[in-house]
Amino acid sequence: MAVHDKIWYLENLNLFKTLPKPALQEVAQKTIMCHFFKDEFIYFSDDPSDTLYFLKEGKVKIANYSEEGREVIKTILQPGEVFGEFSLLDEERRADFAQALDQVKVCKMSKPNFQALMEKHGQFSIRVNKLIGLRLKKLERRLESLFFKDARSRVVEFIIDMAEEQGEKVGLETMIKNSLTHQDIANLTATSRQTVTSVLNDLRSRNLINFNRKQILVRDLKTLRHAEVPA
Numbered sequence: 001m002a003v004h005d006k007i008w009y010l011e012n013l014n015l016f017k018t019l020p021k022p023a024l025q026e027v028a029q030k031t032i033m034c035h036f037f038k039d040e041f042i043y044f045s046d047d048p049s050d051t052l053y054f055l056k057e058g059k060v061k062i063a064n065y066s067e068e069g070r071e072v073i074k075t076i077l078q079p080g081e082v083f084g085e086f087s088l089l090d091e092e093r094r095a096d097f098a099q100a101l102d103q104v105k106v107c108k109m110s111k112p113n114f115q116a117l118m119e120k121h122g123q124f125s126i127r128v129n130k131l132i133g134l135r136l137k138k139l140e141r142r143l144e145s146l147f148f149k150d151a152r153s154r155v156v157e158f159i160i161d162m163a164e165e166q167g168e169k170v171g172l173e174t175m176i177k178n179s180l181t182h183q184d185i186a187n188l189t190a191t192s193r194q195t196v197t198s199v200l201n202d203l204r205s206r207n208l209i210n211f212n213r214k215q216i217l218v219r220d221l222k223t224l225r226h227a228e229v230p231a
Helices: 003-011 021-030 085-089 111-120 122-148 151-166 182-189 193-205 221-225
Strands: 032-036 041-043 051-057 060-065 071-077 097-100 104-110 168-170 173-177 209-211 215-218
Touching (some): 003 051, 021 104, 021 111, 051 085, 051 111, 071 122, 071 182, 122 151, 151 173, 151 221, 182 193
Antiparallel strands (some): 032 104, 041 097, 168 173, 173 215
């Protein structure tokens, strides 16, 4: 990938929007473009935590395994997102694994180079710290949801979160470009595929959402937030 193509890509990432052009050129020179096939691992649990990644194309799953051997998906990343950032919190070994869900392209940058960039640019450092804080807060919310909310409520909350984070507003409606299967959503909400299907079908029958394999349309987020899903 040519340096000028990398610069175009990097300057369209929210994380890098505060960086001046010379800094972006430096980043482009110090990143390496990598390709991964579907189901290929980008890194494994317990690998050295010494690299950060910027997702250019495709989807990446961040997950680990419970003591019972069950896969626990923490998040599924879309193009434009950063991952591997917990290396900046003195994580010596990866706690999770990252796996390509389809054809994936990432730019990777070493932890020392990334830290040097943060030291040079204060606003950039603030953005990075904010990103990590938001990720930790999101994980905390998920844990609270697992402890205090029933399965159906977790699925509804997941749809609302997707709408708020990724949705495009069209009047009162919110369109979510969705490439997750019902099993993916089940894994992300610690429910079953049958529960996810049941909840989605119920919400559609009540005209709160509509969906197909590629998108979910939320009719009115405010109404969905206050909707009770029957047990």
